[in-house]
Amino acid sequence: MKLHNISFSNIRRRKGRMLFLVLGLVIGISTVVTLLSVTDTMTRDIEAKLNQFGANIVMVPKTENLALNYGGIDVGGVNYNVPELEEAKLTEIRTIQNSKNISIVAPKILGPVIINEKRVLMMGVRFEEEIALKTWWHKSEGVFPQKENEVMLGSEAAARLGVKTGDSLLVSGTPFQVAAVLSPTGASEDNTVIAELGAAQRLLGKEGKISMVEISAFCQGCPISELTLQIAEKFPEAKVTAMKQAVLSKMQSIEMFQSFSFGVSVIVILIGSLLVFVTMMGSVNERTREIGIFRAIGFRQSHVMQIILLEALLLGIIGGILGFAAGNLTAWGLVPMIIKDGTFAGIDLRLGAVSILMAVALSLLASLYPAFKAGNMDPSEALRAL
Amino acid sequence: MTGVKHLIEVHGLKKTYQSGDSRVEAVRNMDFFIDDAEFVTLMGRSGSGKSTLLSILGALNHPTGGKVLVDSLDIYALTAEQRADFRSEYIGFIFQSFQLIPYLTVLENVKLPMAVTGRKKKVQDRMAEDVIERVGLTAKSLRLPDQLSGGEQERVAIARAIVNKPPLILADEPTGNLDSKTAGDIMGLLKSLNSDGHTVIVVTHNPDMEAYAGRTIRVRDGECFV
Numbered sequence: 001m002k003l004h005n006i007s008f009s010n011i012r013r014r015k016g017r018m019l020f021l022v023l024g025l026v027i028g029i030s031t032v033v034t035l036l037s038v039t040d041t042m043t044r045d046i047e048a049k050l051n052q053f054g055a056n057i058v059m060v061p062k063t064e065n066l067a068l069n070y071g072g073i074d075v076g077g078v079n080y081n082v083p084e085l086e087e088a089k090l091t092e093i094r095t096i097q098n099s100k101n102i103s104i105v106a107p108k109i110l111g112p113v114i115i116n117e118k119r120v121l122m123m124g125v126r127f128e129e130e131i132a133l134k135t136w137w138h139k140s141e142g143v144f145p146q147k148e149n150e151v152m153l154g155s156e157a158a159a160r161l162g163v164k165t166g167d168s169l170l171v172s173g174t175p176f177q178v179a180a181v182l183s184p185t186g187a188s189e190d191n192t193v194i195a196e197l198g199a200a201q202r203l204l205g206k207e208g209k210i211s212m213v214e215i216s217a218f219c220q221g222c223p224i225s226e227l228t229l230q231i232a233e234k235f236p237e238a239k240v241t242a243m244k245q246a247v248l249s250k251m252q253s254i255e256m257f258q259s260f261s262f263g264v265s266v267i268v269i270l271i272g273s274l275l276v277f278v279t280m281m282g283s284v285n286e287r288t289r290e291i292g293i294f295r296a297i298g299f300r301q302s303h304v305m306q307i308i309l310l311e312a313l314l315l316g317i318i319g320g321i322l323g324f325a326a327g328n329l330t331a332w333g334l335v336p337m338i339i340k341d342g343t344f345a346g347i348d349l350r351l352g353a354v355s356i357l358m359a360v361a362l363s364l365l366a367s368l369y370p371a372f373k374a375g376n377m378d379p380s381e382a383l384r385a386l
Numbered sequence: 387m388t389g390v391k392h393l394i395e396v397h398g399l400k401k402t403y404q405s406g407d408s409r410v411e412a413v414r415n416m417d418f419f420i421d422d423a424e425f426v427t428l429m430g431r432s433g434s435g436k437s438t439l440l441s442i443l444g445a446l447n448h449p450t451g452g453k454v455l456v457d458s459l460d461i462y463a464l465t466a467e468q469r470a471d472f473r474s475e476y477i478g479f480i481f482q483s484f485q486l487i488p489y490l491t492v493l494e495n496v497k498l499p500m501a502v503t504g505r506k507k508k509v510q511d512r513m514a515e516d517v518i519e520r521v522g523l524t525a526k527s528l529r530l531p532d533q534l535s536g537g538e539q540e541r542v543a544i545a546r547a548i549v550n551k552p553p554l555i556l557a558d559e560p561t562g563n564l565d566s567k568t569a570g571d572i573m574g575l576l577k578s579l580n581s582d583g584h585t586v587i588v589v590t591h592n593p594d595m596e597a598y599a600g601r602t603i604r605v606r607d608g609e610c611f612v
Contacts, residue, residue, distance in 0.1 A: 013489035296444070300467050301466065303501075
């Protein structure tokens, strides 16, 4: 018989009581694990959704002239010498230090073309990137262009030119098929003819050239200005501008959510510790008689404390494991209900280790005073309860 | 007092309880001695102070005044932890209402006092099995206390008290909750322990138990009459 045998036997043979003691820990740990798992999934979801709000970095060639337009209204000052960027150099964007934070790079070429004797703005894009960036693009008819000889028309352009999906067009003398017509967006693309980048470059005589690049980037741990600087270093000939407002609001939404879940976790942990403390205190008071017997048969104060703290350690381990399991189970059930199309991020073993450590620390901390009280119990007082 | 060395010497013992304005003198100025291998009953009515006296003799209850020497050792001059070690080595307690640990088996309850002695498991097992056999419970050694009768529980309490082979056995109303036949058996068992050389002190209010003792110390209103 050793002291630990007493703790083990108590836990093994009084499962009902122990379950009640463990409950406080399980509630605390499982709530924190659930919150962290849900927050993690939500952060990823918010991040993905916010990224769909469009570009937050714009790269244009440097120019000496100031733009003479405001809110889409051009007041003249035609610039015939429009500088352009090199398409081949664009791959360098993916070589910056924070390249993993760059999600979409959408280059464009712009220039005038003649259709049905009318001057129309042509925009050459990489459809795959552009559609991912502009989630608000909806085609009123047809399918997004798949081939080089297909174009998509803005709603206004289609109306003015009197063409519809399936029609053939001569664009500056080159035949094209209208694959789709966009629904009105209220933006510049309503008046444009949109073609695949390569085809547009050839048509405009600007092979390998780019007029502007829209970039969607998101970085939780670093400021967007840092990303902008890194890109600008690679492209000294370009002006790289961050649309700070968009990024700041992204960051704020996520930070607010994280602060909220951190706050809730702290409160839950506090309530959990209080629950463990109260139940441990109750358990020690209930065991006054037992502690009196231990002391009477020659157990030192430290022996009694060892028994109580060893029980707390074991309960902490059990509570941590059960709490982690319950938390993951709850998160697994809760995520699809809270987040549309959300899937549970999976079991994080590091979080498991932290949960068990946290439960043990909590249980030991909450039991320290009750154990001290038990150890210091006057044996004659304790025996008076006999 | 004579010049002979006694196992227990009590000099000018006092114990006063203070509760608010009221003051109760549970033990007043007691002087007596108990020799090695004596069987002594402490007789007295309920509230006479005999249980308080037993707890003081058992190094559990600090007296307000006076001295208790056990084997010439002034037990209340020791620190609390030293007194715990003293109890472990010198004293076997048998409490009123058995006071077994409900979640430990008979064998584990009997081995309990050895948890702080550093004895090896094999030695502990052998010593526990010996005393369990002596109290006649070998067949029930793996049962929990609530699976035993009152008399059997009392036997477990006795086995637990003697497992460490303490020189002094203190019993507080050990037959209080038993029928007269079982009570007689238990007192017989205590008598046989006394014959083996243990000093036995039994607190009781039952005059029938006097027959087993070599000597009776009567306690009345906190005073003793040897």
